[in-house]
Amino acid sequence: MPDPELSPVRSSLPTAASHFGAYVLADAARALQAAADTQPPVSPLPAPPAVDVPAADLRRILGGPSGLGTASLRFAPREAPPAPPPALSSSALPSSPEEGSPIPGLYHHPVAAPDPVRVEEVSRRIKAWAVDEVDLFPEDWEDQFDGFSVGRYMVACHPDAPTVDHLMLATRLMVAENAVDDCYCEDHGGSPVGLGGRLLLAHTTLDPLHTTAEYQPQWARSLHSDAPRRAYRSAMEYFLQEAGPSQADRYRHDMARLHMGYLAEAAWAEQDHVPEVWEYLAMRQFNNFRPCPTITDTVGGYELPADLHAQPAMQRVIALASNATTIVNDLYSYTKELASPGRHLNLPVVIAERENTCDREAYLKAVEVHNELMRDFETAAAAFAAACPVPSVQRFLRGVAAWVDGNHHWHQTNTYRYSLPDFW
Template sequence: MSLLTRVLAPAAADEVAGLVRALLTGPERPGWPGLGWRAPGPSGLGTAASALLTGAPERPWAGTRGAPAGLRAPAGQGPAGSATSATRLPGAAGPPGSTGAAGRREAAGGARPSGGPEHGGATALPGASRQPRAERSGGPVLHCPPALRDDPALAAVVNERLVAWAEQVGIYQGRLERVREADFGRLLMLAHPDTDDPDRLLAAAKCALAEWASDDYYCADVGSEGAGQLLGARLMVADAAVAPANLPPRYALGLHGGIQEDSVLRAFRSATDHLARYASPAQLARFRQEVALLFVGYGAEAAWRNSAYRPPVWEYLAGRQVNSFLPCITLTDVVGGYGLPLEEYADPRVRRALTMAATASTLVNDLYSLAKEADPSGLDYNLPALIAVEERCSAAEAVERAVQVHDELVVTFETEAAALVLTGSPALKRFLLGVWAWLGGSREWHAGSARYRAAS
């Protein structure tokens, strides 16, 4: 089920929905104590966040005890390029949640409770002696950074342009007001805090909405036009629209006509053309690869549904690695106006960190939609539902265990990305920090959804 389908679904109001709402809207945003959220400047981005993401020379934390551990090697270590380094990205100085209120108190000059790690000190990878998340007496807390800015005016501009474009290409006819209410302009504004260019944000927003439309129209969610046995064929043609197929002229006309007759294909072609204004050939190729893998994930979930097959959790998570927000996240440098070298993007260590972040962000959407997409047959394809069956636990316990999976993924991303920035290019450092900001922006958008505000 696509993100848009989940957003348009009726609000849930049962006990589990209340637990998830509290989880997503809770005030804690474990993150970088030395940064925190700052009121946006004229560009909509706080000074510290701007320095962080754009590589500006200002480093307000330089030379201080509170310097982000992910930007230096721990004491006694040289530069590290492997995932075994205990260096950390912002927010990873302790177990998830440990850099919340306590970290903010220390940043303000207060004392850290005794027994905790030193601010900015090295800690072990998840799976070692430390648990990947801290328990809270009031329930689970997502380990996820805060959003780095909030610019409602910029979000509104992007959102209105996106709705106008959706009407132009013909997707979601009769439901455009619901698309407007979903406020995807806000999602893109929050997720890409290193630009205030509405056209760059719009290019990424068009790609995202085309991806979600392909799920909605082709995968039997809403108004399906090609589900079931024709799904693979539909997705193959969609791939030919994203990565133009090279046919002999007399047959190329047929492909062109097929694209013009299908609103989803028109959306993909239009979105890719817009993206090409800003993306290099290598960045376009990267995006097309991630979309092709997304289509593989669509096919896997369709196979599960069509055969009433309940995958084990490991298989579901493998599918979530490709059926995820990765096509959106991969545009981080395109939207930011710089280029990550292809050899660094393809580095297995970078790929591992990136896919963990993408899976984690998609699990937030799983949690967000748990109570809203319940299938009468009992075959629900989200992580908490599958955990509840496999581990024979209650829905509330399954939510907590799903949060643990999410937190472990985010903490591991932070740990391994922090090691990578020590030896990678400035572009890699900016890209990985941009992904970290994307996680916070996406979570903030989910938490601020009108759907849950109404339920409150």
């Protein structure tokens, strides 16, 4: 099989493509059978046992890559985080606005600052794409676009991307997803009223309509009718130049999940309903960042075969990572959302309402929920890495872990958008 540390050359033979995943699974099965001769069997997740593998092999599997810029590519469970400090005075906050301040007690892994050369180039290219190719925003939104710092975000989340072109695949999709969220759901004219129709038509830019010759031209024209659809269409066209068929279909599926989550939240908004905490967390498993880490192999220039991506253990890892990163967003955007018109659902708000606690206690409990999700993610990832010693699996898991760490880094350091509540 191709070395997942390099960008494999795609075969043009249909038979090779259709059987590639089977070959990989066969390799994994042989490796597991060899391990089973000397080791006890491994139970399936979600309650993974300790996997007894030679210490040297486990260090190699979980150790990840080495070298400049790869410090965040780890997914072995870490030590428990230190207890939060009793107080955080304003004098203790970093002096540089670029540094930000992590949430006290939040379980996270600091990462090195993303490569400034790549950040500058990705930022330049994404601005040109947004302005010149898809006419994404009017001039008075430019400061908000720049303040989002999407170049720094994507470089931090994808440290193994082989080229800037690969980074741009993720960057365009991220910007397009945010355009849909802002313009259809949130700050810039969004509304729960009629959201389903808008999202369905936008989704056809990712999952094309197959209809009659009479109606095809009308649909094609609709893809340019507003900024979110223009952005989705263009970003997906670029993505398809690099992604294989299964990678593209995986992304479409995860975007359908995202859109379903948008609709659930919109329905609650129309009813002025605050869900139970467990219901909110269920919604957040769909309305979350999952489409971003799920493409880490495409951005990395390799492919995790569909058979391996679909494994229940891998699906659990991806879901836990996506849930944890989305609660990070709830926590860092808390004060921003409180200052916005209307009621914005986030985990601290729902906990306060449904469990009848004060704002501070609800926020601190939301931190605990995040920390538990993070530890479950790392435990599940480590168990699956040991149970399935296939190079593409190992690299994909490292990529998801890097996305989790980079996502936190961006939230922490984006002081243009976020500030912490005064709860410590």
